[in-house]
Amino acid sequence: MKRFKILGTGMAVPERVLTNHDLEQMVDTSDAWITERTGIKQRHIADAETSSATLGARALRSACEQAELETSELDVIVVATSSADTVFPSTGCWIQNELGIRGMPAFDIAAGCTGFLYALEVAACMLAAGSGKRIGVVGCEVMSKVVDWTDRTTCVLFGDGSGAMVIESCEEDTGLLASNWGADGGLAPILYLPAGGTRMPATAQTVAEGMHTVKMTGNAVFRHAVRAMTAAGKAALKDSGLEADDIDLLIPHQANMRIMEACRSRLKIPVEKMFSIVDRYGNMSAATIPVAIHEAREAGRMGPGTTVALAAFGTGLTWGGAVLQT
Ligand code: ACO
Numbered sequence: 635m636k637r638f639k640i641l642g643t644g645m646a647v648p649e650r651v652l653t654n655h656d657l658e659q660m661v662d663t664s665d666a667w668i669t670e671r672t673g674i675k676q677r678h679i680a681d682a683e684t685s686s687a688t689l690g691a692r693a694l695r696s697a698c699e700q701a702e703l704e705t706s707e708l709d710v711i712v713v714a715t716s717s718a719d720t721v722f723p724s725t726g727c728w729i730q731n732e733l734g735i736r737g738m739p740a741f742d743i744a745a746g747c748t749g750f751l752y753a754l755e756v757a758a759c760m761l762a763a764g765s766g767k768r769i770g771v772v773g774c775e776v777m778s779k780v781v782d783w784t785d786r787t788t789c790v791l792f793g794d795g796s797g798a799m800v801i802e803s804c805e806e807d808t809g810l811l812a813s814n815w816g817a818d819g820g821l822a823p824i825l826y827l828p829a830g831g832t833r834m835p836a837t838a839q840t841v842a843e844g845m846h847t848v849k850m851t852g853n854a855v856f857r858h859a860v861r862a863m864t865a866a867g868k869a870a871l872k873d874s875g876l877e878a879d880d881i882d883l884l885i886p887h888q889a890n891m892r893i894m895e896a897c898r899s900r901l902k903i904p905v906e907k908m909f910s911i912v913d914r915y916g917n918m919s920a921a922t923i924p925v926a927i928h929e930a931r932e933a934g935r936m937g938p939g940t941t942v943a944l945a946a947f948g949t950g951l952t953w954g955g956a957v958l959q960t
Pocket of ligand 1: 662663664667668671672716745746747748786787788790791825850852853854855856859889890917919947948949
């Protein structure tokens with residue numbers, strides 16, 4: 635077990651809401667198609683000035699306020715994002731800059747939508763090793779700036795937002811009871827953003843060809859997502875020594891209601907125990923799990939003594955499962 639307690643959580647989403655009906659005016663799609671295939675009804679979209687770090691800083695500040703801590707009192711900032719502010723420096727450093735704090739290590743983890751579970755695992759290991767006492771773990775995304783708004787197969791899926799959690803090392807039996815994480819880089823081509831890195835530097839030609847936007851083979855991602863998320867969730871549950879009946883709440887990565895539902899039924903967790911926000915926010919990638927955790931806490935669904943199963947998949951392909959004891 636990796637011990638920690640949650641001191642506070644927070645979230646931030648841009649003000650502007652884009653509904654499925656708005657999308658009907660932009661691409662050849664319908665509210666009925668999006669709702670039936672994904673469960674998404676609306677998503678929040680950032681304005682020109684808002685970046686992943688802007689939202690990440692807001693979410694982390696509010697998590698610190700709930701924890702009754704100054705942001706400067708954090709020992710480490712770990713950020714999960716796949717829509718980084720810049721290739722370098724890290725979004726973690728931009729978040730420090732936004733918050734006007736300095737000194738503590740700040741860095742990013744790139745594991746797509748699994749990012750928050752990777753970040754939580756890394757933060758928990760750091761606390762266990764004594765590398766800090768209080769860590770801010772952030773998931774932040776502005777996916778709207780990296781999708782092709784003329785491609786109906788991807789632009790309807792994503793939304794912008796950030797969630798954050800402040801955790802502190804402790805002696806009690808709370809924290810990660812068990813976790814399971816992994817990756818299969820052989821599946822990188824089914825979901826990636828080709829241009830802008832050293833593999834394909836951004837040029838006028840790559841921009842003209844739209845290579846700086848998300849490319850996805852949706853049905854392959856769907857198939858692998860269900861398989862990988864379920865396997866990671868089952869492995870974490872088994873290693874925790876608990877049974878499905880012992881889980882109070884399931885928070886899966888919120889990409890698509892059909893994927894979440896397939897994962898839930900294979901984990902044999904009743905439908906009323908699954909917490910869902912996908913209808914209101916769409917797929918906020920690494921931000922969906924921390925935003926869902928924050929909303930579950932605010933709704934009184936998650937508090938001291940709650941046993942939570944987490945499961946995610948993302949570009950890579952990456953996957954993660956965890957049993958969190960609060
Ligand atoms: N509106 C209307 N029709 C559409 C739309 C749309 N927005 N998008 C696709 N279609 C059409 C297709 O063109 C296709 O038409 P055709 O049969 O005439 O060729 C038809 O709908 C069916 O397309 P499929 O791709 O087979 O539809 P599917 O049932 O697989 O649903 C979806 C597509 C929703 C994308 C699904 O595959 C999915 O959710 N995949 C997982 C995606 C995902 O979660 N990605 C996030 C990864 S996380 C990360 O790390 C960033």
